[in-house]
Amino acid sequence: MVPGHFSTKRMSIIEAIDVTKIYIMGEIVVHALRGVSLTVERGEIIAIMGPSGSGKSTFMNVLGALDRPTSGTYSLNGQLIADRSDDELALIRNKEVGFIFQTFNLLGRHTALSNVELPMRYAGVTSGRKERAIAALEAVGLGDRIHHRPNELSGGEQQRVAIARALVNDPAIILADEPTGNLDSKSGSEILDLLHDLNQSRGTTLIFVTHDSEVAARAQRIIRLLDGKIVEEIGVEV
Amino acid sequence: MNLFQALLEALDSLSSNKLRSGLTILGIVIGVGAVIAMLAIGRGAEETITGSINSIGTNLLFVFRGGSDEVRNPDPLTLSDANAINDPFSAPSVVNVAPFISGDIELTFASERAFIHGLGVTSNYDEIRNLKLAEGRFIDEAHLLGRSAVVVLGADTVETLFGRTVGVIGETVRIDGQPFRVIGVAEPMGGSGFSNPDKQVYFPLTTGQIRLIRRRSDRVDAIIAQAISADAVGQAQEEIASILRIRHRTSIGVDDFTIFTQQDFLETARTITNVFTIFLGGVAAISLLVGGIGIMNIMFVSVTERTREIGLRKAIGARNRDILFQFLAESSLLSMLGGVIGIIFGWGLSSLVGAIASASDVDLAPKVSLDAIILATVFSAAVGLFFGLYPAKRASDLEPVEALRYE
Numbered sequence: 313m314v315p316g317h318f319s320t321k322r323m324s325i326i327e328a329i330d331v332t333k334i335y336i337m338g339e340i341v342v343h344a345l346r347g348v349s350l351t352v353e354r355g356e357i358i359a360i361m362g363p364s365g366s367g368k369s370t371f372m373n374v375l376g377a378l379d380r381p382t383s384g385t386y387s388l389n390g391q392l393i394a395d396r397s398d399d400e401l402a403l404i405r406n407k408e409v410g411f412i413f414q415t416f417n418l419l420g421r422h423t424a425l426s427n428v429e430l431p432m433r434y435a436g437v438t439s440g441r442k443e444r445a446i447a448a449l450e451a452v453g454l455g456d457r458i459h460h461r462p463n464e465l466s467g468g469e470q471q472r473v474a475i476a477r478a479l480v481n482d483p484a485i486i487l488a489d490e491p492t493g494n495l496d497s498k499s500g501s502e503i504l505d506l507l508h509d510l511n512q513s514r515g516t517t518l519i520f521v522t523h524d525s526e527v528a529a530r531a532q533r534i535i536r537l538l539d540g541k542i543v544e545e546i547g548v549e550v
Numbered sequence: 551m552n553l554f555q556a557l558l559e560a561l562d563s564l565s566s567n568k569l570r571s572g573l574t575i576l577g578i579v580i581g582v583g584a585v586i587a588m589l590a591i592g593r594g595a596e597e598t599i600t601g602s603i604n605s606i607g608t609n610l611l612f613v614f615r616g617g618s619d620e621v622r623n624p625d626p627l628t629l630s631d632a633n634a635i636n637d638p639f640s641a642p643s644v645v646n647v648a649p650f651i652s653g654d655i656e657l658t659f660a661s662e663r664a665f666i667h668g669l670g671v672t673s674n675y676d677e678i679r680n681l682k683l684a685e686g687r688f689i690d691e692a693h694l695l696g697r698s699a700v701v702v703l704g705a706d707t708v709e710t711l712f713g714r715t716v717g718v719i720g721e722t723v724r725i726d727g728q729p730f731r732v733i734g735v736a737e738p739m740g741g742s743g744f745s746n747p748d749k750q751v752y753f754p755l756t757t758g759q760i761r762l763i764r765r766r767s768d769r770v771d772a773i774i775a776q777a778i779s780a781d782a783v784g785q786a787q788e789e790i791a792s793i794l795r796i797r798h799r800t801s802i803g804v805d806d807f808t809i810f811t812q813q814d815f816l817e818t819a820r821t822i823t824n825v826f827t828i829f830l831g832g833v834a835a836i837s838l839l840v841g842g843i844g845i846m847n848i849m850f851v852s853v854t855e856r857t858r859e860i861g862l863r864k865a866i867g868a869r870n871r872d873i874l875f876q877f878l879a880e881s882s883l884l885s886m887l888g889g890v891i892g893i894i895f896g897w898g899l900s901s902l903v904g905a906i907a908s909a910s911d912v913d914l915a916p917k918v919s920l921d922a923i924i925l926a927t928v929f930s931a932a933v934g935l936f937f938g939l940y941p942a943k944r945a946s947d948l949e950p951v952e953a954l955r956y957e
């Protein structure tokens with residue numbers, strides 16, 4: 313079942329087959345992923361769980377075309393990721409993927425507005441940038457905070473800015489690596505509500521990593537990683 | 551991202567750390583300022599020197615005794631040589647000829663005395679050397695024929711001897727103990743060094759020959775000739791040489807005389823000042839290089855500090871060249887700002903040197919030229935690009951995952 317090079321409407325958004333990732337640090341060889349296969353359909357919500365060091369972040373980076381797998385095939389939205397140049401990967405990330413990180417990763421000197429505008433700048437969008445950024449900030453409930461800098465926002469608000477930044481280019485998939493890890497439970501669940509709403513209203517595929525089984529329970533599917541392998545899949549395939 | 555945005559962002563990022571940016575810029579400011587000032591001083595020195603060479607007259611040729619080393623006993627130059635050169639048929643390119651004799655003499659007035667350079671000259675010497683009189687008149691034909699005991703004093707000489715510069719006509723001074731009547735005072739001509747005309751005295755050549763600088767027969771020490779035009783100088787040189795070769799019976803290639811043209815002096819002076827300017831400019835350029843290394847250093851610090859930011863930018867779609875441009879924009883902006891301030895600083899520095907020079911009576915006016923400004927601008931921008939390239943390349947080559955992990 314090797315995915316074709318062409319893209320069709322019916323193709324799964326994510327098709328990872330036997331993906332491995334090996335880090336070599338001098339003498340030590342770390343097998344971060346040891347043959348992971350996963351198919352995700354458009355609009356799914358998937359939670360990835362597993363103990364620390366099990367390879368969750370590594371897998372997310374591969375899924376987001378931020379890193380190349382050592383072996384195996386991976387195609388994102390019909391595009392094979394292997395052997396792509398750095399620039400091509402950058403373009404894919406820009407168009408297809410929205411990243412959300414545990415530590416928000418906003419640019420400290422920039423306002424919320426300018427942070428959200430950034431992906432559009434790299435996309436070469438010149439007109440209507442500001443309006444789109446404001447709309448994205450309004451969608452995450454920060455219409456009144458657009459000129460604030462990250463250090464003038466609460467953690468939950470910063471993560472909302474990050475979400476606005478992730479969705480502003482209208483990606484096919486949002487990858488959130490422990491998005492609520494740095495938040496209290498109340499703002500954490502607000503963030504999750506927001507992500508679910510986006511999934512509902514826009515049909516954006518959502519994959520998130522979490523350590524919290526209650527949070528994970530809100531996903532349609534839960535994938536459990538252990539030592540670089542999928543050891544359990546709970547939920548129904550669509 | 552377009553260039554303008556990149557520059558705006560670079561400005562934003564630089565202004566977020568003003569002290570650091572300022573100190574980095576300072577290195578470039580000093581470098582560019584030094585280059586500008588040194589080139590300006592070199593240019594000023596050249597103008598001073600060529601100016602003083604031009605002030606000795608126009609299209610002049612100087613003929614001295616002695617030529618190539620092979621000539622054992624060079625014939626002395628004589629008044630007859632001068633007359634031959636003055637012949638319009640054999641030397642049509644020469645309009646004026648002034649032979650002279652010179653020597654050190656003792657000049658006294660009352661209890662004041664001065665040991666100075668005395669020149670025995672013909673009546674056209676003032677004309678050929680652009681000598682203007684502040685008072686009185688110059689030596690004329692009658693003085694030469696009559697071997698008169700008259701003297702024209704240089705401006706400085708009058709000052710030292712009389713303590714004033716006016717009303718000395720008719721006074722009697724003593725040269726080597728013999729009385730001479732002052733008939734003229736020269737205007738100050740400026741200039742300095744070995745033959746400062748303001749420190750000289752002039753007397754009739756004939757008087758000098760028999761009474762002061764004793765010269766056998768009609769020997770003279772040098773002959774000054776003037777060509778009819780700047781273009782005719784080379785021709786005049788040829789004509790004089792062939793006249794003297796015949797008169798001194800020398801074979802070609804072993805001349806027993808030497809002819810310098812004013813152009814020769816100018817060229818020599820230019821060569822010297824150019825070497826001097828390049829040397830000074832080179833030393834200054836080294837400080838610009840040091841400034842460039844400062845930029846490189848701070849850019850490395852900045853790349854390291856912003857590793858996570860670079861990772862994030864890449865995660866949201868920045869290509870390697872976007873990151874490259876971002877950091878190049880910062881380093882170029884640093885160096886261009888430094889360049890602009892440096893030009894102003896260099897300008898100030900040259901004016902300061904000019905002010906100090908004129909306060910201490912040195913004839914030197916540094917000149918900031920447009921080429922120097924363009925050179926400094928281009929050079930500083932190049933420094934920013936060159937020294938920014940390596941750190942920027944390092945930033946753009948970062949692996950996004952590694953960069954995001956960086957603590």
Ligand SMILES: Nc1ncnc2c1ncn2[C@@H]1O[C@H](COP(=O)(O)OP(=O)(O)OP(=O)(O)O)[C@@H](O)[C@H]1O
Binds near residue numbers: 364
């Ligand atoms: N750049 C790297 N170089 C070497 N080893 C690495 C690198 N990145 C990850 N690893 C190793 O790969 C394994 C998986 O790491 P990963 O970050 O994916 O874990 P994780 O499941 O996200 O853990 P956590 O829950 O703590 O975030 C770990 O053993 C880690 O040490």
Ligand SMILES: [Mg+2]
Binds near residue numbers: 368369370489
């Ligand atoms: Mg992780």
